Amino acid sequence: MLANKTALVTGSTSGIGLGIAKALARQGANIVLNGFGDAEGPKAEIAALGVKVAYHGADMSKPPEIEDMMAFAAKTFGQVDILVNNAGIQHVARVENFPVERWDAIIAINLTSAFHASRLALPAMLKSNWGRIINVASVHGLVGSAEKSAYVAAKHGIVGLTKVTALENATTGVTCNAICPGWVLTPLVQKQVHAKAAAQGISNAEATRQLLGEKEPSMQFTTPEELGDLAVFFCSPAGNNVRGVAWNMDGGWAAQ
Ligand code: NAD
Numbered sequence: 001m002l003a004n005k006t007a008l009v010t011g012s013t014s015g016i017g018l019g020i021a022k023a024l025a026r027q028g029a030n031i032v033l034n035g036f037g038d039a040e041g042p043k044a045e046i047a048a049l050g051v052k053v054a055y056h057g058a059d060m061s062k063p064p065e066i067e068d069m070m071a072f073a074a075k076t077f078g079q080v081d082i083l084v085n086n087a088g089i090q091h092v093a094r095v096e097n098f099p100v101e102r103w104d105a106i107i108a109i110n111l112t113s114a115f116h117a118s119r120l121a122l123p124a125m126l127k128s129n130w131g132r133i134i135n136v137a138s139v140h141g142l143v144g145s146a147e148k149s150a151y152v153a154a155k156h157g158i159v160g161l162t163k164v165t166a167l168e169n170a171t172t173g174v175t176c177n178a179i180c181p182g183w184v185l186t187p188l189v190q191k192q193v194h195a196k197a198a199a200q201g202i203s204n205a206e207a208t209r210q211l212l213g214e215k216e217p218s219m220q221f222t223t224p225e226e227l228g229d230l231a232v233f234f235c236s237p238a239g240n241n242v243r244g245v246a247w248n249m250d251g252g253w254a255a256q
Helices: 015-026 040-047 063-077 100-128 149-168 187-200 204-215 224-235
Strands: 006-009 030-034 053-056 082-085 131-136 174-181 246-249
Touching: 006 015, 006 063, 015 030, 015 040, 015 082, 015 131, 015 224, 030 040, 030 063, 040 053, 053 063, 063 100, 082 100, 100 131, 100 149, 100 174, 131 149, 131 224, 149 174, 174 224, 187 204, 224 246
Parallel strands: 006 030, 006 082, 030 053, 082 131, 131 174, 174 246
Antiparallel strands: none
8 A cells, every 4th residue: 555655753663663664564665764772673674574674863852863864764765755753752750850851852852853854754745745744642642640741741742733734734635643542562661660660669560550550441552563553544545634633542541
């Protein structure tokens, strides 16, 4: 379905980003990976799906590096047809204790980077009158949780950015939508499980049960594969007129 299309997925060396990149690659899209850590493993996983893959290590908190990445993607594959703004980090602390540097980093990576990548991707998408911008927000783009001020602010912000980007392009073939996962067992959440287990002197299994029990009625993690399939839906012909939604896959979290 996505042969001859190129998808750039930020923060795709692990977790949800890698899951979405693989789902788009299974549909035939060439992939530009981004993120920190080992890129060779993820590159090999994508190449094994029979598509072309490239990697750019831009730090998404640095606008000049984002500009360089977007130029690299256009030079390598012609243009970016599908942009998945996924890179994200977390820090947990009460507002009065929140390190200012962590606040700035979370806003830069989880919110401002999506603005930069989108503004740079849109002209080519509009020229070809087809494009998909998929913002990986969170259920925290819809509701709050204590001790996650920067994350919740950034995720509510990216849901707003999603709506405006969708509206500005509503008469074109370019759509913009957000995905709002509940808990997904990636390194980002594994750190929160370990912190909870250490703080309370309980096992990781008990910490996991408590984590799900507090928020997620299904008591199940959403998987990167499920989120990848939602991204594929947004890219399918059935998604042509889906514009500006924030679609939660959260086991009922936001329904409470
Ligand atoms: P993860 O830690 O597994 O992956 C994050 C990715 O972002 C990695 O590839 C990492 O290298 C990259 N990254 C981090 N800082 C970066 C930077 N400055 N520049 C470039 N890349 C950077 O986390 P994940 O859980 O897969 O999170 C992916 C997205 O999903 C995030 O936006 C996160 O907020 C969101 N999300 C996660 C969950 C969850 O439960 N895991 C729930 C809702 C939303």
